[in-house]
Amino acid sequence: MKLVIGIVRPEKANDVLTALYRAEVRGVSLSRVQGHGGELDRVETYRGTTVKMGLAEKVRFEIAVSDEFVEPAIEALCEGGRTGEVGDGKIFVVPLERAVRIRTGETDHGAVTPVDA
Numbered sequence: 001m002k003l004v005i006g007i008v009r010p011e012k013a014n015d016v017l018t019a020l021y022r023a024e025v026r027g028v029s030l031s032r033v034q035g036h037g038g039e040l041d042r043v044e045t046y047r048g049t050t051v052k053m054g055l056a057e058k059v060r061f062e063i064a065v066s067d068e069f070v071e072p073a074i075e076a077l078c079e080g081g082r083t084g085e086v087g088d089g090k091i092f093v094v095p096l097e098r099a100v101r102i103r104t105g106e107t108d109h110g111a112v113t114p115v116d117a
């Protein structure tokens with residue numbers, strides 16, 4: 001199992017959700033975050049004052065999936081999230097040790113996007 005973390009533009013969150021649904025990835029959490037892409041701080045002149053660019057609003061998807069769904073989840077994040085401009089976001093895939101469905105006590109593969117969804 002993996003936890004796929006995708007950080008995208010807020011205005012692309014619905015497109016990502018649609019793409020995930022089409023890919024039959026079930027189960028997702030979203031949160032608003034603020035981030036920085038790591039680029040050298042651009043400096044802009046605003047009303048005569050020189051200011052550093054600040055943090056950007058992003059939406060963070062967390063998607064726990066069986067290994068079979070890692071690529072579909074990544075593709076959905078890319079398809080739904082891409083504009084082609086800088087700042088489209090980033091995807092991180094991390095190992096996921098356990099998952100538990102509280103209602104039933106099902107664990108692991110039974111508790112994340114099932115292979116035969």
Ligand SMILES: Nc1ncnc2c1ncn2[C@@H]1O[C@H](COP(=O)(O)OP(=O)(O)OP(=O)(O)O)[C@@H](O)[C@H]1O
Pocket residue numbers: 007033034035036037038039056058085086087088089090
């Ligand atoms: N190394 C990182 N660690 C954690 N979060 C990151 C990292 N890089 C980017 N992010 C998050 O992703 C958001 C979008 O990053 P961004 O798309 O600017 O990445 P980038 O690598 O600069 O790519 P681009 O060149 O397309 O701008 C950031 O605002 C931040 O929330």
Ligand SMILES: [Mg+2]
Pocket residue numbers: 037038039086087
């Ligand atoms: Mg960037």
